[in-house]
Amino acid sequence: MTAAHGRRVLEGQVAVVTGAGQGVGAGIASALAAAGASVVIATRRAANGEPAAESIRAAGHEAVFVRCDVTQSEDVEATVAEAVDRFGGLDIMVHNAVAHAGRPGGVHLTGSGRIRPQIATATTASFLCARASLPHLRRRPGTLMLLTSPAGVEGSANLPVYAAVKAAQRGIVKSLAREWGPHGVRVNAIAPVARTPAMDAAVAANPDLEARLVARTPLGRLGDAAADIGPVAVFLASDGARYITGQTIVADGGGFLGL
Numbered sequence: 001m002t003a004a005h006g007r008r009v010l011e012g013q014v015a016v017v018t019g020a021g022q023g024v025g026a027g028i029a030s031a032l033a034a035a036g037a038s039v040v041i042a043t044r045r046a047a048n049g050e051p052a053a054e055s056i057r058a059a060g061h062e063a064v065f066v067r068c069d070v071t072q073s074e075d076v077e078a079t080v081a082e083a084v085d086r087f088g089g090l091d092i093m094v095h096n097a098v099a100h101a102g103r104p105g106g107v108h109l110t111g112s113g114r115i116r117p118q119i120a121t122a123t124t125a126s127f128l129c130a131r132a133s134l135p136h137l138r139r140r141p142g143t144l145m146l147l148t149s150p151a152g153v154e155g156s157a158n159l160p161v162y163a164a165v166k167a168a169q170r171g172i173v174k175s176l177a178r179e180w181g182p183h184g185v186r187v188n189a190i191a192p193v194a195r196t197p198a199m200d201a202a203v204a205a206n207p208d209l210e211a212r213l214v215a216r217t218p219l220g221r222l223g224d225a226a227a228d229i230g231p232v233a234v235f236l237a238s239d240g241a242r243y244i245t246g247q248t249i250v251a252d253g254g255g256f257l258g259l
Helices: 023-034 046-058 073-087 112-139 160-183 197-205 211-216 227-235
Strands: 012-020 038-045 061-066 091-096 143-147 186-192 247-250
Touching: 012 023, 012 073, 012 112, 023 038, 023 046, 023 091, 023 143, 023 197, 023 227, 038 046, 038 073, 046 061, 061 073, 061 227, 073 112, 112 143, 112 160, 143 160, 143 227, 160 186, 186 227, 197 211, 227 247
Parallel strands: 012 038, 012 091, 038 061, 091 143, 143 186, 186 247
Antiparallel strands: none
8 A cells, every 4th residue: 555644545536647568657557556546557568558557456456558659649538538438537647658868969969850759749748638638637626747857847958858848848737737727627747767767778878877866866866666756646646735736746866956
């Protein structure tokens, strides 16, 4: 179990988590499920999506895999419809999926082939997830979360496109918080730093990256997707966060202290 006092604080709720086949998405999905939510694992590939759902089921919780390309509105709408049809509604929409940022480098090294996928999966898909989920979130009312990054707060000399699309997501969060607040729907962002397959790939491409990240982190380690980031999502989805909207929660061990 998770959350305060071991209670299943999300009992009876339904969540969709995009990009939940591995990494931060999988950590969030498992934490939401442990807190009592029925979870839809929405990924492009069954090769990681189905094992992620099976892992949650093996722990005694409810989860299903649905194939979803977040850049395609019909896929996003079908995923939300599956959650509603299977579990009876939608309380929590978490958009985590994003295209790989690629090898670090300045803007002069960044071609269109790296720009468009990041805009499509981070920025455009945030709107698609919001649009598809709103009618159902209004009924509960529920909550929308976007996974951004400290780079979206402070910028990045080596990942300028990634920083830009993550900053755009923070703008979406603030705008939707204002638009949806009167309906009781809360919208927040999480900016995590955690060890994930994407992080491992970035470290392989840039071997001193991990040491630099740890050196700037007061807690002296990279986060764990399930143990450190997942509980943040549980909190934001719970009644404990019922007066929090339009915010970015930076879960990075203290590496960024500028808010």
